[in-house]
Amino acid sequence: MKRFKLAVNLIRSSKHLVVVSGAGVSVESGIPAFRGESGLWTRFDPQKYASLDGFTKNPGRSWHLFMELLVLIAQAKPNAAHHDLASLERCRYLKAIITQNIDGFHQLAGSQNVIEIHGTMRNLICTECKQRLSSRGMIFDSEDLPPICPCGGILKPEALLFGESIPSKPYFKSLKQIRLADVVLLIGTSGVVHPVSEFPEIALRHGARLIEINPEESVFTRPCNTLHLKGKATTVLGELKKALTTDSKEDQ
Ligand code: NAD
Numbered sequence: 001m002k003r004f005k006l007a008v009n010l011i012r013s014s015k016h017l018v019v020v021s022g023a024g025v026s027v028e029s030g031i032p033a034f035r036g037e038s039g040l041w042t043r044f045d046p047q048k049y050a051s052l053d054g055f056t057k058n059p060g061r062s063w064h065l066f067m068e069l070l071v072l073i074a075q076a077k078p079n080a081a082h083h084d085l086a087s088l089e090r091c092r093y094l095k096a097i098i099t100q101n102i103d104g105f106h107q108l109a110g111s112q113n114v115i116e117i118h119g120t121m122r123n124l125i126c127t128e129c130k131q132r133l134s135s136r137g138m139i140f141d142s143e144d145l146p147p148i149c150p151c152g153g154i155l156k157p158e159a160l161l162f163g164e165s166i167p168s169k170p171y172f173k174s175l176k177q178i179r180l181a182d183v184v185l186l187i188g189t190s191g192v193v194h195p196v197s198e199f200p201e202i203a204l205r206h207g208a209r210l211i212e213i214n215p216e217e218s219v220f221t222r223p224c225n226t227l228h229l230k231g232k233a234t235t236v237l238g239e240l241k242k243a244l245t246t247d248s249k250e251d252q
Helices: 002-012 052-057 059-075 080-090 168-180 196-205 233-245
Strands: 017-021 094-099 114-116 123-126 132-134 155-157 183-187 209-214 227-230
Touching: 002 183, 002 209, 002 227, 002 233, 017 080, 017 168, 017 196, 052 059, 059 155, 080 094, 080 233, 094 168, 114 168, 168 196, 183 196, 196 209, 209 233
Parallel strands: 017 094, 017 183, 094 114, 183 209, 209 227
Antiparallel strands: 123 132, 123 155
């Protein structure tokens, strides 16, 4: 309880609150994380299915994972945690969300300033002509994988594969937000994937306080001395939003 009150006070008095979100935020929407007992990596070897090397060698195989993700995302929707974050932005508590998620749910819930540092499954991009197209409603039969662009090139989701470089624009936008932040709220991320793995240290060096919402400890919890609010994103954010917006005029 003491931790929770401290977190509320930190956020209330913050000038630049930034959220860093990971797969855990969307778990309660029905999209499993990659790691952990029910994670997708228990069925799909990330090196074979989700690396640039694996995709280049056998794009049809990688597309079995991509199709599963596209179907999962199409069938799911943003949950209360996504909506509460959008609401905190409307109340001007929250300045930006840096997300590793590729499902687009923060934007669907109404968040405006979202930086997708690992790209998105909402678009496909041709590996030859670089044309982008929406993945909405795209369901391909397994015998038609990988899907092909009219130019003859192989299509790939605009989500980043292991071995691909982080595009510079979202990376530098994220760094700017992390340096500006006086409070960083880490939600549903294990913290093992680059470059988010670096952000808490950078934030600390710039004087920020770190709060973390996660049912488990992450790689940041102890080394970065985060204020760990142990629990699911929907539950903890719901309580935080209630405490923060009691006097807010947002919903009037
Ligand atoms: P991760 O799988 O490494 O870790 C997920 C974290 O979420 C864990 O620390 C876990 O304890 C926590 N968690 C589980 N349930 C939670 C809940 N209900 N509330 C709060 N936290 C919960 O995820 P990551 O750190 O985001 O790893 C990064 C990679 O996973 C990214 O590249 C991202 O693109 C990818 N990913 C994205 C999605 C998505 O877009 N929804 C889904 C799976 C994986």
